[in-house]
Amino acid sequence: MGLGGGQETSSFVSDFLEKCGGYAVLDGGFATELERHGADLNDPLWSAKCLISSPHLVRRVHLDYLDAGANVIITASYQATIQGFEAKGFSKEEAKALLRKSVEIAIEAREIYYDKLQSRRPVLVAASVGSYGAYLADGSEYSGNYGDAVTVETLKDFHRERVKILANSGADLIAFETTPNKIEAKAYAELLEEEGIDIPAWFSFNSKDGINVVSGDSISECASIADSCKQVVAVGINCTAPRFIHGLVSSIRKVTSKPIVIYPNSGETYDGLTKQWVQSSGAVDEEFADIVIGKWREAGASLFGGCCRTTPNTIRAISRVLSNNKSSAINEDAQMSSKTEMKIFL
Numbered sequence: 205m206g207l208g209g210g211q212e213t214s215s216f217v218s219d220f221l222e223k224c225g226g227y228a229v230l231d232g233g234f235a236t237e238l239e240r241h242g243a244d245l246n247d248p249l250w251s252a253k254c255l256i257s258s259p260h261l262v263r264r265v266h267l268d269y270l271d272a273g274a275n276v277i278i279t280a281s282y283q284a285t286i287q288g289f290e291a292k293g294f295s296k297e298e299a300k301a302l303l304r305k306s307v308e309i310a311i312e313a314r315e316i317y318y319d320k321l322q323s324r325r326p327v328l329v330a331a332s333v334g335s336y337g338a339y340l341a342d343g344s345e346y347s348g349n350y351g352d353a354v355t356v357e358t359l360k361d362f363h364r365e366r367v368k369i370l371a372n373s374g375a376d377l378i379a380f381e382t383t384p385n386k387i388e389a390k391a392y393a394e395l396l397e398e399e400g401i402d403i404p405a406w407f408s409f410n411s412k413d414g415i416n417v418v419s420g421d422s423i424s425e426c427a428s429i430a431d432s433c434k435q436v437v438a439v440g441i442n443c444t445a446p447r448f449i450h451g452l453v454s455s456i457r458k459v460t461s462k463p464i465v466i467y468p469n470s471g472e473t474y475d476g477l478t479k480q481w482v483q484s485s486g487a488v489d490e491e492f493a494d495i496v497i498g499k500w501r502e503a504g505a506s507l508f509g510g511c512c513r514t515t516p517n518t519i520r521a522i523s524r525v526l527s528n529n530k531s532s533a534i535n536e537d538a539q540m541s542s543k544t545e546m547k548i549f550l
């Protein structure tokens with residue numbers, strides 16, 4: 205879809221949200237859902253490994269999220285990098301083709317989904333770009349600590365070619381996800397500007413204290429960088445425990461009027477060293493969708509989904525509660541069935 209036909213970047217998301225009825229539903233955890241389908245992602249490429257070994261599974265997970273009600277599906281390119289594919293022995297051309305393939309599969313899933321339906325619910329394909337730390341696969345995507353040798357220039361050089369390819373792949377927008385620090389946000393903003401990228405983007409950050417992004421940089425400063433970049437159409441938080449979301453949305457709202465995108469993880473913590481998800485101490489089961497419509501919407505968020513360890517059930521519940529809420533008060537049945545389907549740790 206992109207910005208063809210002279211559409212202004214500034215109205216891209218507001219037009220989309222209007223078509224969706226005011227609020228949009230994103231997909232849920234992608235890589236962790238591939239794992240639930242049996243994929244072994246213990247690999248530096250993580251979910252991008254499936255672009256090589258099992259594209260049918262990538263398509264399956266996209267379709268599952270579309271069936272669950274997603275208005276935005278995010279591609280399997282989170283940890284797909286030219287550098288990462290080259291390290292596996294692929295040529296540069298093959299690496300670029302794999303990046304394009306991540307978008308092609310998502311577009312194909314949307315076509316399959318549309319073919320099944322009478323009406324065409326709005327669905328955008330967001331090309332995922334994970335951080336430099338995600339490529340390093342050493343836990344720094346959750347510490348944001350790249351060391352002094354890594355500068356904005358280093359990060360721009362690292363991301364440049366991938367971003368250019370994804371921008372010309374047919375995707376509707378670029379999702380810069382799990383951004384752990386300020387310098388990477390700055391690198392993305394400069395890159396979009398320098399390269400004249402003409403599809404919109406969202407910047408999404410992760411936090412482990414509800415106050416700052418994971419590096420300790422302030423969420424306000426990070427969100428302000430996103431706010432100043434004209435290609436950025438939404439700002440938000442992903443892969444962060446649900447209990448931190450409300451405060452972060454409030455902080456973001458103070459520095460930008462752009463739409464806010466929220467897709468927390470299940471509330472468990474990822475241990476980068478053991479590569480395991482660990483349940484947080486003192487965690488309680490709660491009902492995710494209630495929180496979405498209650499606190500987060502009031503605080504100003506308008507796009508909602510899930511990140512790691514959330515599933516199509518999470519998205520089905522969010523979708524049901526939001527659509528009930530669009531027309532009338534939340535109906536009790538939806539609340540009850542959401543409760544039984546959700547398992548989120550607060």
Ligand code: MET
Nearest residue numbers: 233234235278282382443
């Ligand atoms: C570590 S966050 C991962 C985000 C990515 N879109 C996924 O769900 O796999």
Ligand SMILES: [Zn+2]
Nearest residue numbers: 443469511512
């Ligand atoms: Zn995640």
